[in-house]
Amino acid sequence: MDLLDPLLLARWQFGLTTLYHYLFVPLTLGMAPVVAIFQTVWYRTGNVKWLHLTRLFGKIFLINFAMGVVTGIVQEFQFGMNWSAYSRFVGDVFGAPLAFEGLMAFFFEATFVGLWIFGWDRLPRLLHLASIWMVVLGSTLSAYFILAANAFMQNPVGYRLAEDGSRAELTDILALLTNPVVRAAFPHTVFSAWMFAAAVVVAVSAWHLSRGQHLDTMRASLRVALWGVVGSFALVALSGDQLSLVMVETQPMKMAAAEAMWNTACGADASFSVFSLGTPDGSEEIWSLRVPYLLSLLSTHSLDGCVEGINDLQALYTAEFGAGVDYTPIIWVTYWSFRWMIALGGLAALVAVAGLWVTRAKATRPVAPWMWKVAVWSAPLPLLGALVGWVFTEMGRQPWIVFSLMLSEDGVSPSVPGWTVLISLLAFTLIYASLAVVEFGLIVRAAQKGPVEEATDAEGSPQVATTVY
Numbered sequence: 001m002d003l004l005d006p007l008l009l010a011r012w013q014f015g016l017t018t019l020y021h022y023l024f025v026p027l028t029l030g031m032a033p034v035v036a037i038f039q040t041v042w043y044r045t046g047n048v049k050w051l052h053l054t055r056l057f058g059k060i061f062l063i064n065f066a067m068g069v070v071t072g073i074v075q076e077f078q079f080g081m082n083w084s085a086y087s088r089f090v091g092d093v094f095g096a097p098l099a100f101e102g103l104m105a106f107f108f109e110a111t112f113v114g115l116w117i118f119g120w121d122r123l124p125r126l127l128h129l130a131s132i133w134m135v136v137l138g139s140t141l142s143a144y145f146i147l148a149a150n151a152f153m154q155n156p157v158g159y160r161l162a163e164d165g166s167r168a169e170l171t172d173i174l175a176l177l178t179n180p181v182v183r184a185a186f187p188h189t190v191f192s193a194w195m196f197a198a199a200v201v202v203a204v205s206a207w208h209l210s211r212g213q214h215l216d217t218m219r220a221s222l223r224v225a226l227w228g229v230v231g232s233f234a235l236v237a238l239s240g241d242q243l244s245l246v247m248v249e250t251q252p253m254k255m256a257a258a259e260a261m262w263n264t265a266c267g268a269d270a271s272f273s274v275f276s277l278g279t280p281d282g283s284e285e286i287w288s289l290r291v292p293y294l295l296s297l298l299s300t301h302s303l304d305g306c307v308e309g310i311n312d313l314q315a316l317y318t319a320e321f322g323a324g325v326d327y328t329p330i331i332w333v334t335y336w337s338f339r340w341m342i343a344l345g346g347l348a349a350l351v352a353v354a355g356l357w358v359t360r361a362k363a364t365r366p367v368a369p370w371m372w373k374v375a376v377w378s379a380p381l382p383l384l385g386a387l388v389g390w391v392f393t394e395m396g397r398q399p400w401i402v403f404s405l406m407l408s409e410d411g412v413s414p415s416v417p418g419w420t421v422l423i424s425l426l427a428f429t430l431i432y433a434s435l436a437v438v439e440f441g442l443i444v445r446a447a448q449k450g451p452v453e454e455a456t457d458a459e460g461s462p463q464v465a466t467t468v469y
Contacts, residue, residue: 004418007409010082013425015394019387020432024067024439025143026386029190030197031061032139034228036132038221043129049217052451057201058116058132059446065113067439082421086401086411093159093170094149097177101145109138143193144186151181153402154393155250161405168405184246185393188239191232192345192389196382198228199348202355203379204447210372214450222359229352229382233345241298248299248307251403253317253327254396256310257334259295266306270296274339321404329398337392344385351378 035058042050087094112134119128152159158175159168170176205222208214248255256262259272272294277286296305310328317327355375358367397403401411 004422006082006416006418006421007412009418009421009425010412010416011408013082013421013428016425017428017432018394019390020436022387022390023383023436024064026193026196026383027064027200028061028193029139029143030193030195031057031064031200032132032136033194034197034201034225035061036129036136037224039129039132043125049220049451052214052217053221056204056446056451060200060204060443062113062117063439063442063446067435081424082413082416083401083411084413084416086406089167089406089411090152090402091167093152093156093168093176096170096173097145097149101142101149109135109142112138140190143189144182145177147185147189148177148179148182151179151185152176153400154397155179155181155246156402156405168402180246181250184239184243188236188243189386191235191239192382192386195229195232195236195345195348196379196386198225198232199352199379199382201225202229202352203376206355206372206375207448208450209367210369210376217451219359222355226352226355226359230349230356232382233349233352236345244298245301251397252308253310253313253329254334254392255299256308256313257329257331257396258338258392259307260331260335261295261307261309262311263309264306264312265295265309267296267304268292270299270305270307272298276335325399325407327399329396334392334396337388337395341385341389341392344381344388348378348381348385351375351381 035054038050038057039054041047042054112131115123115131116128116135119131123131156168157179158170158172160171161167162169201221202225205218205225208218209222244255260276261270265271271290271292273288273290276288293303295307296303299305299307310331314327318325321327351374355371358365358371399407399409401408
């Protein structure tokens, strides 16, 4: 392996930058509706504890929002620096959803974030509440347009190739924005973000309750968030089922790689292995715990359905796209990332169900200290599940950078030497590691400080709201 291979280094850099950026995306996407819901409850009830929760988690949202903006901008620069051939090929198509995201979604979101920050004692309460809901709308639209761009890489639609084949040209913006992949991936992404945000609220609430602080306020947020984790997990599972159907239709190799299934199987033979022992590439199985029919059910919603195997798909792609290319992704990566995605989300949901049981109104025993610690340390589980889910999504598409149209090796910048990519990779890694420490420290500090008991006027509005930020 050439350690200065520009393709290898460019893939590592974009992968690490994307995963780092995605550390902040789910919390922004999920925490905005949490804050909006808390503020809505305060607006409707006038109960000041919901105001305190709005302010506390609003601060966490804003810290995270700022970091997400910075890392997202750096990520897009790499398209032109490390992936210039790819950018020239898809620029006509990518320009539309990215422009929508920047002009219609991000600036829209940022405008209302500003109104929400500085409008506490300046805007009527209803308009101020509306501003945070507009932030929710903006962040959600932003996610949709980004996912629409990514969906083109998974399932190219709404385009035609230029006469010389040098680039894809957009012909149908509606087809691009209603790609079956984005219609399935969008709810799955949003629901997973809600789940992570709810888990963060659980962790913050549990930390304070374990210390006997802000009991009335934190009990309320804990119960709401525990139900939020459970409900979001159910939605994640349902949307994931729909996404798997679309994946089988558009990228059958990805589903075969998720199961390390080398030969086509039907019915009971199309089983799902919960755990396997074997060679790293999955070609030789020593022992496996399998559930008969489950892969067939997941892939076709039928117990007697057939799932195509890797060998058959390799032969099909060789005939269709050309010989001399291994169209199989790295099997051990797809196999284990698919299972870790499911396991991490399921574990977070189990912790939430247990939390609902031990904190129920009729519980006769106090919550043990170790239970509070489990609640706090389980907060990253949904985020880790989402991260390995994206590893599966993107690594499962390989060797294509745009499925069926462009290989990853053809998309890298032809004139950028490996050593320059290595330098920027190391620099970004060090800078991002430092920023991650700062970000985590700020969020932990805000979370541990807890709700600020602010003075309110006769209408229940905070008197010195803007000074908190």
